[in-house]
Amino acid sequence: MSQGANWQELVADKQRRQKASIPQDWLVAVPPAAVLDVTAFPEQCGLLSERELQITNTVDVGVLLQKLAAAEWSSVEVTTAFYKRAIVAQQLVNCLTEIFVDKALARAAELDKHLKSTGSVVGPLHGLPVSLKDQINLKGLETTMGYASWIGKYADKDAVLAEILYECGAVPFVRTNVPQTLMWPETYNLVFGRTLNPANRLLTPGGSSGGEGALIHLRGSPLGVGSDIGGSIRIPALFNGLYGLRPSYGRVPYAGSSNSMYGQDSIPSVLGPLSNSLSGIKAFMQAVIGREPWLRDPLAVRKKWDDEAYALAGHGSGQALCFAILWDDRIVIPHPPVIRALEMTRDALTAAGHKVIDWKPIKHLELNDAISAVWKAGALEDYRATTAASGEPIISSMSPTNDGIVDASVRPDVIGVSAYQLWQAQNARAHLRKEYLDHWEQTVEVTGTGRPVDAIISPGAPFAAPPHGKNGNSNYTKVLNALDYVACTFPVTKVDPTLDAKKPPHQFLNDADEVNYNLYDPVTFQNAPVGLQVVGRTLEEEAVIAMTEIVDSALKAAAGA
Amino acid sequence: MSQGANWQELVADKQRRQKASIPQDWLVAVPPAAVLDVTAFPEQCGLLSERELQITNTVDVGVLLQKLAAAEWSSVEVTTAFYKRAIVAQQLVNCLTEIFVDKALARAAELDKHLKSTGSVVGPLHGLPVSLKDQINLKGLETTMGYASWIGKYADKDAVLAEILYECGAVPFVRTNVPQTLMWPETYNLVFGRTLNPANRLLTPGGSSGGEGALIHLRGSPLGVGSDIGGSIRIPALFNGLYGLRPSYGRVPYAGSSNSMYGQDSIPSVLGPLSNSLSGIKAFMQAVIGREPWLRDPLAVRKKWDDEAYALAGHGSGQALCFAILWDDRIVIPHPPVIRALEMTRDALTAAGHKVIDWKPIKHLELNDAISAVWKAGALEDYRATTAASGEPIISSMSPTNDGIVDASVRPDVIGVSAYQLWQAQNARAHLRKEYLDHWEQTVEVTGTGRPVDAIISPGAPFAAPPHGKNGNSNYTKVLNALDYVACTFPVTKVDPTLDAKKPPHQFLNDADEVNYNLYDPVTFQNAPVGLQVVGRTLEEEAVIAMTEIVDSALKAAAGA
Structure with missing residues (x-):
């Protein structure tokens, strides 16, 4: 050109x-x-x-x-x-x-x-x-x-x-x-x-x-x-x-x-x-x-594929695992089809001989805030530098009504800060990671397996695929980037208006929770796939894949039963 | 109090x-x-x-x-x-x-x-x-x-x-x-x-x-x-x-x-x-x-102690290794005792049956600039925040003449920048790491072992311990923090005025090289220990320890011979 x-x-x-x-x-x-x-x-x-x-x-x-x-x-x-x-x-x-x-x-x-x-x-x-x-x-x-x-x-x-x-x-x-x-x-x-x-x-x-x-x-x-x-x-x-x-x-x-955002190497x-x-x-x-x-x-970790980890050496060889279900993150309550997927998974795992307990989330809001603070520190300048060459607008919304473009070529959610301020956000996040790790380790007291929880079963979003422009909540995934935890998604079911009727309003946790409640309507979401994620710890790729296989088999066995 | x-x-x-x-x-x-x-x-x-x-x-x-x-x-x-x-x-x-x-x-x-x-x-x-x-x-x-x-x-x-x-x-x-x-x-x-x-x-x-x-x-x-x-x-x-x-x-x-500098998590x-x-x-x-x-x-790498790596599985089981000597970093030529230590190590390794070639340094100046840019991005604000509580001055020099305190409570070498500018420095450094890794891998063509260079033998400083206030060059160590390479020091000799006479001036590479040349005087440095470092790649702790053992044994054998 x-x-x-x-x-x-x-x-x-x-x-x-x-x-x-x-x-x-x-x-x-x-x-x-x-x-x-x-x-x-x-x-x-x-x-x-x-x-x-x-x-x-x-x-x-x-x-x-x-x-x-x-x-x-x-x-x-x-x-x-x-x-x-x-x-x-x-x-x-x-x-x-x-x-x-x-x-x-x-x-x-x-x-x-x-x-x-x-x-x-x-x-x-x-x-x-x-x-x-x-x-x-x-x-x-x-x-x-x-x-x-x-x-x-x-x-x-x-x-x-x-x-x-x-x-x-x-x-x-x-x-x-x-x-x-x-x-x-x-x-x-x-x-x-x-x-x-x-x-x-x-x-x-x-x-x-x-x-x-x-x-x-x-x-x-x-x-x-x-x-x-x-x-x-x-x-x-x-x-x-x-x-x-x-x-x-x-x-x-x-x-x-x-x-x-080249050079943003904290998250x-x-x-x-x-x-x-x-x-x-x-x-x-x-x-x-x-x-x-x-x-x-140079940023790739020197760590071979570990067959022992895949055989769940650190997780009782995959026998009688203890999974913990995150029913909600205390920020936003998932929609009915997601709750149903969690229940299906809990029942399938229990039927397969595994233990399933509840996961107590801590500081998900703080973790999500920390990760956002890191990204926002220099995001706008990055977007501006990249788009300047052609003069294209910076897209400020995914909504199809205005095709995502607003007049101001600014994403209002990103305001730059100093390097020192960025370090403070990064430090806050480091402390949260430590707190979460300690929290996970402490579950050894309640699993009955002699090990901490083997994996968390968590929503990946509080909803199935929403209408264009309406995916306004990534907290259920983002929190794991903040923690650098390995997560693998698996499909469970589809939104079914009969099974997934809208529930009466609950006591809303906050405005975001209310917005999310109002977003649901079984017909709008009809036919959308519903999945969840298996969550393990940092660098546990092998074990997370193996545990997702266990969850997947349990669900397939339950569906066939 | x-x-x-x-x-x-x-x-x-x-x-x-x-x-x-x-x-x-x-x-x-x-x-x-x-x-x-x-x-x-x-x-x-x-x-x-x-x-x-x-x-x-x-x-x-x-x-x-x-x-x-x-x-x-x-x-x-x-x-x-x-x-x-x-x-x-x-x-x-x-x-x-x-x-x-x-x-x-x-x-x-x-x-x-x-x-x-x-x-x-x-x-x-x-x-x-x-x-x-x-x-x-x-x-x-x-x-x-x-x-x-x-x-x-x-x-x-x-x-x-x-x-x-x-x-x-x-x-x-x-x-x-x-x-x-x-x-x-x-x-x-x-x-x-x-x-x-x-x-x-x-x-x-x-x-x-x-x-x-x-x-x-x-x-x-x-x-x-x-x-x-x-x-x-x-x-x-x-x-x-x-x-x-x-x-x-x-x-x-x-x-x-x-x-x-809590939260500075790039280097x-x-x-x-x-x-x-x-x-x-x-x-x-x-x-x-x-x-x-x-x-x-949460920041500790999930990686067990690797006995195979310690047995130098990736390095010909420790037989007939190929070491490369970094004689100088093309910024500052080391003082005579350091050069003598490199020569002693080269001779000892050769006598022990290993191959020794020259290491060609690339972009050490750029790597050192990159790492400094990252630290400086928020350092001054960090120092000020920490010292503010007691009103203590920020030390601006290690020189004993003024006990290190100057009037202005500012270290003139640290000027804060925006998070976005920090990202640019971090990005520049990421590219340099890639370039250095590729450079190392390419040595497979010259080692004759079928492997790239097993380890670099490098000065850790261009001098033995200098007088108080005179340690003005950390490039030989800092470059490895920029690269995240594993390095282990080992002692070689001591400064000996007879063996380590001052040499006539060489063609100086730059002002820093001239300053460093002028710093040397065999009597001032007399009796100071002289060591070097064995340098391996990221997460090669086991292999670097094993190769330092090899170098150390070779030097001891040579000294006893």
């Missing part, structure tokens, strides 16, 4: 180029906007063959990897199948940013050739298409991250994570949509527009990894990579009925990926996987850590 | 109380100030019995621990012996802050009783007296950290590290001197005054853990704990001929210890051991990590 182009021209050009990157014969006649639930459409649209549907409906990534390794399915056909479904998803819910079919299929063909000629796989993710949030640089592609100002910003090399995924045999095949600044729990920006929830297009898919959430929801990708600074992996995972892991700081390499964003299967979550983590990311990313 | 007391009154009272805490019969007739080398005095002063000298001259902590565990020496007699020697050291070089003989001996007696009645040790450090830098809170004692404003600040609980040391069977027995703010590489404050170097009292023992350095130098403690944010463990270790380990962020728990200070023996360094690390500090300190 010419230097003098304004942001609208940059966007118009980028949108033209994005459209042109879609193979014309993959365009379909999409249902009208009035059709809210579009989850069945990919199977009905006729674009995918029976075999392609079989492939894309194989939600278990472990099975996909087996079939790829056995050359039962080639990488080219698996990649083609998911690509077609991803393009259908794009037409339904607007979830993609970069589309690069030739590059991906060339890579898949290489992998097929390698397997055929050597008889062995390139790595543990051989042939698997993987979608990437629009932060993870791929050499030669633009990383716009929802900024008009970054249109034309071509990466000169792969992010460390992309390098590692290639070495593991994966096939990065699409990049996915985000909100401008990445600091919203919904997905809307001025370049690519808004991503919708496939279960109900009037609802948000969440954010900031909302493109991933919506895409995987529609089975347009078997495994995706998002990032999470306050819930940005988990919120879309929950709102789309997925598994999504928020690892600890530095367990997955971030170096070479784009981001907002950093982390990369992590989203998938329709827990086997996808595990395969990703094991593969990435197996490549020793600390040799390429 | 009364609320209205001024800082001089507070200090006078604290000094009176400190003097009173010394058993009167442990006071000795000290040599006059003109006697510079006082290292032999503890053995000559007559206070310690033959047996007490035998105990305190046992520099190998492994041997001390064996004798304690075998009840060959009781903890009471070992603690008494070191305590007496520490009090002699205090009279010679002013290295102590808190003195608490009764508390320590009561603890030692408890341990003796336990061993006698149960036949087993309390933990891996059973009975061992351990000195602590004046940051590590002990319940019931004041932590002043060199601030008049903190006189009367009694800790209501032990720091996490102190808790763990107690559980390991250690006997915390003295606390040691620091500079005001902790942010100087020398040791002087308005409460306790200046600590001197026992090898030559006109020289600094370094800082900020200078009290530890001087105390252990005189064998007044077998094992001490310091902290290192820019070299504060390693500088005193080097200037006093000791082993001193700078662990990675979070490998040793910091929670519950006092500090300056945090770390706690680590100093000792006359490497067995002391290893015993400390293994014992502390063995207590799973991450269950009590």
Whole structure:
């Protein structure tokens, strides 16, 4: 683009180029906007063959990897199948940013050739298409991250994570949509527009990894990579009925990926996987850590994948665990479907022979305030510096009524402070982390297992996917970023107006609680997926995955019973 | 103290109380100030019995621990012996802050009783007296950290590290001197005054853990704990001929210890051991990590002591390693004795069958600038906030001519910036870390071992212990805090006017290099210990200790040859 182009021209050009990157014969006649639930459409649209549907409906990534390794399915056909479904998803819910079919299929063909000629796989993710949030640089592609100002910003090399995924045999095949600044729990920006929830297009898919959430929801990708600074992996995972892991700081390499608020390293964003299967979550983590990311990313923790931890060595080998349920965070009472999901999980775990007690939350409000104070310290200057290049407005709301733009190019929630003031916020947060850790350790007195609580079962939001512009509470996820706890989401149920009737008003804890109560209406939320999160301690990725498997199996057993 | 007391009154009272805490019969007739080398005095002063000298001259902590565990020496007699020697050291070089003989001996007696009645040790450090830098809170004692404003600040609980040391069977027995703010590489404050170097009292023992350095130098403690944010463990270790380990962020728990610049968590200070023996360094690390500090300190890394890493699994099992020598950092050329130490180490390693190549430093200036920019961002406001309570001046120089106080209570080197500007400095530093890591990895092409360089042998300072007020260059240590690399110091030699003659001027790299050249004079530095550091990567504590053992053995073999 010419230097003098304004942001609208940059966007118009980028949108033209994005459209042109879609193979014309993959365009379909999409249902009208009035059709809210579009989850069945990919199977009905006729674009995918029976075999392609079989492939894309194989939600278990472990099975996909087996079939790829056995050359039962080639990488080219698996990649083609998911690509077609991803393009259908794009037409339904607007979830993609970069589309690069030739590059991906060339890579898949290489992998097929390698397997055929050597008889062995390139790595543990051989042939698997993987979608990437629009932060993870791929050499030669633009990383716009929802900024008009970054249109034309071509990466000169792969992010460390992309390098590692290639070495593991994966096939990065699409990049996915985000909100401008990445600091919203919904997905809307001025370049690519808004991503919708496939279960109900009037609802948000969440954010900031909302493109991933919506895409995987529609089975347009078997495994995706998002990032999470306050819930940005988990919120879309929950709102789309997925598994999504928020690892600890530095367990997955971030170096070479784009981001907002560079240099804010006190409460950093982390990369992590989203998938329709827990086997996808595990395969990703094991593969990435197996490549020793600390040799390429100085912030990656030198810590191997720990099979003993995965076997729950520190948690009674997974027998008779003690889970604790966080019914509410004492800030906002979750909506009825979330409470029902907690009850279902409690009952399933109890039936599976585990103990379930109540989790007593402490200082969630203070932790949420601390994390916000850290981000706000320099956020506005960051947003201004980034958007200045094109003159694009800073989006100040995710509401669709004004398309998120207000006149003042200021987000009123962010006011800069001095470095010294930032340190005070960071110090307050350090003390809260210590207090929370001590609190957790003290549960050894009430579990009866001789151990503190093994994991917390917590809402990831006080609601299922809300209408666009209404996702105003990220406290249930954000508190865990403040604590740097590992959390993995799992799907439980869907909003059902019969089972999830609105309750009479309770004694409201505060204004936010009242606002949240008023937001609920069973019909509005109808069909929205409902999930929860399993919460473990810092650097307990292996154990949290294993415990989520236990919870997931218990729920499936209970559903089958 | 009364609320209205001024800082001089507070200090006078604290000094009176400190003097009173010394058993009167442990006071000795000290040599006059003109006697510079006082290292032999503890053995000559007559206070310690033959047996007490035998105990305190046992520099190998492994041997001390064996004798304690075998009840060959009781903890009471070992603690008494070191305590007496520490009090002699205090009279010679002013290295102590808190003195608490009764508390320590009561603890030692408890341990003796336990061993006698149960036949087993309390933990891996059973009975061992351990000195602590004046940051590590002990319940019931004041932590002043060199601030008049903190006189009367009694800790209501032990720091996490102190808790763990107690559980390991250690006997915390003295606390040691620091500079005001902790942010100087020398040791002087308005409460306790200046600590001197026992090898030559006109020289600094370094800082900020200078009290530890001087105390252990005189064998007044077998094992001490310091902290290192820019070299504060390693500088005193080097200037006093000791082993001193700078662990990675979070490998040793910091929670519950006092500090300056609370909340500055980008380049945090770390706690680590100093000792006359490497067995002391290893015993400390293994014992502390063995207590799973991450269950009590949320910032402690969940990473067990790794015996495979200690066996150098990632480094050819310690056979035919490739070391790289950093001859200079391209900022300041080290003085002749430091160059001689590098040559001695190179020759010893070569003779021991290891390969030694040259290390090419990159961006040391930029890394040092980055780390300084982070600290300076809010340092002055921190110092002002802390000193305001008593009205004490902020020390602006370590020079003894004006006792370090200038009229303006401002350190001119620290100017606050906004949080956003701090983020920019932090971001610049993150990029430099990535660049350095890639640079290290690329050495795989030149080592001939199939691995990148196993460890760097680096100066820890461009000089041996300089005269008070002259330690103006911490770049050789600070750069490793910026990189979060593990570094362990080891002693090599002493400044010898015959061997270390001043060289003719070289082509100066810059003004700092010229200043440093002019500082050297073999007679001024006479007798000062000269050490170096073994440098490994982040979270490689086990391997760095093992490689320092290799270097140390090679030097001892060469000296014996």
